[in-house]
Amino acid sequence: MTDxxxxxxxxxxxxxxxxxxxxxxxxxxxxxxxxxxLLGSALVGHLADPLLWLVGFGFGIxxxxxxxxxxxxxxxxxxxxxxxxxxxxASFEALYSAFTRLKHQRxxxxxxxxxxxxxxxxxxxxxxAALKGALSGAAILLVMAGLGLIKSFAALxxxxxxxxxxxxFSGIALVFTALAKSYDLFTYYFSLVVMPMMLISxxxxxxxxxxxxxxxxxxxxxLSHATxxxxxxxxxxxxxxxxxHLVVIAIYAGLGxxxxxxxxxxxxxx
Amino acid sequence: MLKVDSLRKRYGDLEVVRGxxxxxxxxxxxxxxxxxxxxxxxxxxxxxxxxxPDSGTIELAGVPVPERAREARAxxxxxxxxxxxxxxxxxxxxxxxxxxxxxxxxxxxEAQVERLLVFAxxxxxxxxxxxxxxxxxxxxxxxxRAMINNPQILFMDEPTTGLDPQxxxxxxxRLKTLLAEGRTLILTTHFMxxxxxxxxxxxxxxxxxxxxxxxxxxxxxxxxEPAVIEVYGDGIEAWFETAGKRYSERSxxxxxxxxxxxxxxxxxxxxxxxxxxxxxxxxxxxxxxVFLKLTGRDLRD
Numbered sequence: 100m101t102d103x104x105x106x107x108x109x110x111x112x113x114x115x116x117x118x119x120x121x122x123x124x125x126x127x128x129x130x131x132x133x134x135x136x137l138l139g140s141a142l143v144g145h146l147a148d149p150l151l152w153l154v155g156f157g158f159g160i161x162x163x164x165x166x167x168x169x170x171x172x173x174x175x176x177x178x179x180x181x182x183x184x185x186x187x188x189a190s191f192e193a194l195y196s197a198f199t200r201l202k203h204q205r206x207x208x209x210x211x212x213x214x215x216x217x218x219x220x221x222x223x224x225x226x227x228a229a230l231k232g233a234l235s236g237a238a239i240l241l242v243m244a245g246l247g248l249i250k251s252f253a254a255l256x257x258x259x260x261x262x263x264x265x266x267x268f269s270g271i272a273l274v275f276t277a278l279a280k281s282y283d284l285f286t287y288y289f290s291l292v293v294m295p296m297m298l299i300s301x302x303x304x305x306x307x308x309x310x311x312x313x314x315x316x317x318x319x320x321x322l323s324h325a326t327x328x329x330x331x332x333x334x335x336x337x338x339x340x341x342x343x344h345l346v347v348i349a350i351y352a353g354l355g356x357x358x359x360x361x362x363x364x365x366x367x368x369x
Numbered sequence: 370m371l372k373v374d375s376l377r378k379r380y381g382d383l384e385v386v387r388g389x390x391x392x393x394x395x396x397x398x399x400x401x402x403x404x405x406x407x408x409x410x411x412x413x414x415x416x417x418x419x420x421x422p423d424s425g426t427i428e429l430a431g432v433p434v435p436e437r438a439r440e441a442r443a444x445x446x447x448x449x450x451x452x453x454x455x456x457x458x459x460x461x462x463x464x465x466x467x468x469x470x471x472x473x474x475x476x477x478x479e480a481q482v483e484r485l486l487v488f489a490x491x492x493x494x495x496x497x498x499x500x501x502x503x504x505x506x507x508x509x510x511x512x513x514r515a516m517i518n519n520p521q522i523l524f525m526d527e528p529t530t531g532l533d534p535q536x537x538x539x540x541x542x543r544l545k546t547l548l549a550e551g552r553t554l555i556l557t558t559h560f561m562x563x564x565x566x567x568x569x570x571x572x573x574x575x576x577x578x579x580x581x582x583x584x585x586x587x588x589x590x591x592x593x594e595p596a597v598i599e600v601y602g603d604g605i606e607a608w609f610e611t612a613g614k615r616y617s618e619r620s621x622x623x624x625x626x627x628x629x630x631x632x633x634x635x636x637x638x639x640x641x642x643x644x645x646x647x648x649x650x651x652x653x654x655x656x657x658x659v660f661l662k663l664t665g666r667d668l669r670d
Contacts, residue, residue: 125469132466133457205453211419212447213470213518214439368420369380 122215126223127230129206130196134231145238149184153177153242168305174334177248179302181239181257181333182264182325189232189265190293193272194285197224201276207367217367221360225269232265233258243333250335257332260345264325267348270355271321277362301326321351370395370522370553371416376425378411385411386422387577393570395521398544398554400564400585402660403574404669409557410450412574413524416555417442430522443471446515450526452507454499460486460510461495468517481517488546489513490539505536512543523547525556529563541566561657571656575664585656592662593654594618594630598637601626602647612640623666630654 134141153176161172168175200206207220240257243249275288299306299313300322306314317323324344331338371393378386386408393399401409414420416427418438427434429441455463461482468478486492489509494502502510508528515523528544529537544567548554558564564571565585572582581588600613602625609627614620616637617629629637634651641649 122472128469129455129466132462133455136457204456205449205451206455208449209453209455209467210470212417212442212449212515213467214443214472215470216439 122219123223123226125215126210126220127227129210130224130227142238145188145235146242149180149235149239150242152180153239153246168307168336170330170334170336173246174248175305175330176303177239177243177246178329178333178336179326181236181243181261181329182300182322183297183302184239185232185236185261185264185325186268186293186297186322187232188235189228189268190272190289192231193224193228193269194276194279194288195282197228197273197276198279198282198285200224201363201366211367217364218360221273221356221363225266225273225356225359228269228272229262229265232268233262236261236264240333248334250333254333257329260325260328260332263345263348263352264321266352267321267325267355268351270352270359272355273359274355274362277359277366296320296322299323301330321348324348370430371399371555372426372428373412373416374426376412376415376422376427378408378415378420378422385577386415389425389574389577389579391572391579391582393553393555395553396548396551397569398548398556398567400568400571401555401557401574402559402561402564402571402656403557404664406669407574407664408577409574410526413526413555413557417445417447417524443518444521446518446520446523448508448511448515448523448525448528450530452511454507454510454514456499459496459498460491460502463499463510464514464517467514471518473518478517485513485516488516488543503536505532505539508532508536508540509543512540516547520552522553522555525554527557527559529558529560537563561655561660565656573660573663580663581659588659589654589656592659594632595654596631596634597652597654597658598629598631598634599626599650599652600629600641600647601649604644604646608640608644608647612637616640621666628658630658 153173157173157176161176164172166172210220211217237258240249240254244254272288275284279285296317297303299309299317300320301317302322306317306323309317324347327338328341328344330336331341371391373389373391376386376389377384389408389412391399401412403409411420415422416429416434418429418435418441421435430444432441434441455466458466464482464485465475465478468481469475482495483492486495489512491506491510491513494506499507499510512528529540532540541563544554548567554567556567568585570583571585571588572579573588574580581592583591594617598617600608605625605627606622609620609622613622613627613629617631619630621628631637638649638651641647
């Protein structure tokens with residue numbers, strides 16, 4: 100064997116690719132490491148924000164109101180804010196932050212030069228944004244427990260549920276990220292999709308008093324189902340159709356992922 | 370190391386790559402040259418499995434692409450045209466995180482950091498932020514990052530574009546080290562001196578096809594007369610029409626400079642004597658002459 104042969108042999112011993120199914124975790128891990136550097140401000144945002152909202156609105160407006168569907172306004176608002184916050188946090192991450200990594204930082208391009216695939220990246224971003232959403236939800240749950248709003252341990256079921264809600268909203272958001280040419284699209288998304296959805300999904304006030312058509316539209320969207328689950332499990336409102344609620348949210352999560360994967364693949368590997 | 374056969378790729382109405390065939394032998398440096406829009410970057414992207422060609426076959430590091438592109442990329446390093454270092458991480462963190470994408474453990478990555486930083490001349494920047502690095506440092510870090518998986522083959526898309534001369538020479542020096550280690554280099558470049566200096570073989574690409582391929586000196590010998598004289602100054606047009614064309618085998622007036630190519634430059638130089646307003650430069654033929662002869666002088670924006 101010549102010198103060159105042994106040298107090539109040595110160079111050939113590159114590492115084996117990791118087990119396929121879990122490769123997306125590298126993307127989650129990367130985002131986690133970046134997030135960890137900003138831990139302080141992130142946690143203040145997660146805890147202080149909802150606390151101020153709840154105390155301000157809940158006590159402020161709540162003291163003017165009678166009970167809402169058998170709940171104090173603080174209970175009503177808390178469970179609504181829980182879902183709103185999961186949605187907001189997952190959407191922000193999967194829109195603005197993901198788009199920055201897609202376009203401005205070219206982070207995804209760099210990852211694709213390694214033995215990773217577009218699907219690894221999309222699944223990683225989907226899960227990561229959902230985790231951020233779930234963390235926001237968990238923080239509100241903690242604040243609610245601190246304020247004595249939580250009625251039973253059934254509220255713990257909300258931990259896996261907020262993750263599912265996070266997956267739904269990060270899936271939808273990634274579709275818009277895949278289509279975006281600039282950040283402008285996200286402003287439209289928040290004003291034309293997120294805000295109206297919030298108003299008809301029973302977050303700040305019950306949807307029951309809205310016209311039937313609007314209520315019907317609300318029922319087609321994931322936020323109303325998330326709110327119903329949160330209200331039932333956290334503060335003991337009547338809860339039925341649990342399975343239906345979960346299925347609707349899961350459909351949004353799944354469809355969002357599949358569509359985002361296809362669109363981002365088209366964008367990055369054309 | 371790399372075999373490409375009859376590669377074609379179309380975007381809408383425009384066929385960007387129109388039947389490219391090339392082979393790169395192990396341990397050599399191959400340069401893909403061509404004006405903007407010639408199809409160089411698309412060809413590289415196809416080779417890495419980042420885009421699927423319409424037809425043709427590719428074999429990289431012994432496996433077919435795009436079918437087993439991930440496997441191929443595990444043995445390949447890539448230095449992209451635009452830096453995509455992670456601005457949220459330090460220099461060291463960039464190297465470690467990138468190794469993780471290759472399935473290396475944190476420990477395996479960390480064990481390599483010191484060696485790679487020495488290689489990139491960034492030992493004293495281990496904890497620096499990406500923002501604080503100069504353009505040349507970023508390029509070297511990108512090169513070091515591409516080495517994290519100890520690749521057999523390196524793909525580089527314009528590795529020295531935008532660097533100052535000092536930084537370019539440092540990058541060239543590192544690329545020569547990699548060649549001496551037995552690795553295969555595949556690069557695209559606009560700089561003919563870079564190609565001439567580094568590449569064992571170059572292919573000149575234009576409008577989606579390879580129009581010439583050989584060792585740089587062989588291309589120069591084949592395409593260009595040994596002596597080149599550039600003449601410029603007041604009255605160049607008159608001189609060019611009377612003497613310039615006559616005393617050179619091939620000549621060209623581009624802007625206010627005449628390029629005269631010939632075997633024996635003495636009659637031409639003689640015709641310039643006494644014409645004080647004309648200045649001339651005599652030099653030997655280089656790869657840029659070949660490039661301009663084959664692809665023309667028109668701008669390609």
